[in-house]
Amino acid sequence: MRCFLMAFALVMTVPVVMAAPPGTPAKIGGIETPAAQDPITASATLEAARAFYDFWNTGDQAILDRAIAHDFVDHTPPPGRVAGPRGPALAARQFLGAIPDLQVTVTHMIVAGPYVTVHMHFDGHFTGTMNGHPGHGQPVHFIATDLLKIVKGRITDNWHLEDNLTLLSEMGLVKAAP
DSSP: OHHHHHHHHHHHHSOOOOOOOTTOOEEETTEEEOOOOOHHHHHHHHHHHHHHHHHHHHOOHHHHHHHEEEEEEESSOOTTOOSSTTHHHHHHHHHHHHOTTOEEEEEEEEEETTEEEEEEEEEEEEOSEETTEEOOSEEEEEEEEEEEEEETTEEEEEEEEEOHHHHHHHTTSSOOOO
8 A cells, every 4th residue: 555655646746748639739847848649740751851851861853852842941060061952962962972981870860740850870981082182992881960940841951060070080080089
């Protein structure tokens, strides 16, 4: 009986958040969370995100065109990269030119309404050229995280963070700190 009462007391003190009906934002601790998605929208959201990372594995422009909106914005482009819809295609050409066997593996994907957070690993060998520097077959392994906003089955916004220090160190383009 004592175990039952302790378990009952514990359950009664844990806050429960119920899923809001589609289109209704929920509030948790004063923070507004995205509204729940209907199954068709959720499916289109996942399809766009998956296509985006398939594009990074292939460089296929048709896949990219299916994934991003015509008004796509990259909110965190590195210096020299176009922030609009041409940016990912140019970046992929540069990466695949340097690392032709580049493979992107999505390790985590979290969907919250129109936002998708993706953590991924990039792997390959630096056998091409990067900024005029030739590769010598060095293995490359680095991580990145994206926050995508997907509306009507198309990626409209991307905020990303890559481990560029590891990438450039493995490529021999910068010296890693001891």
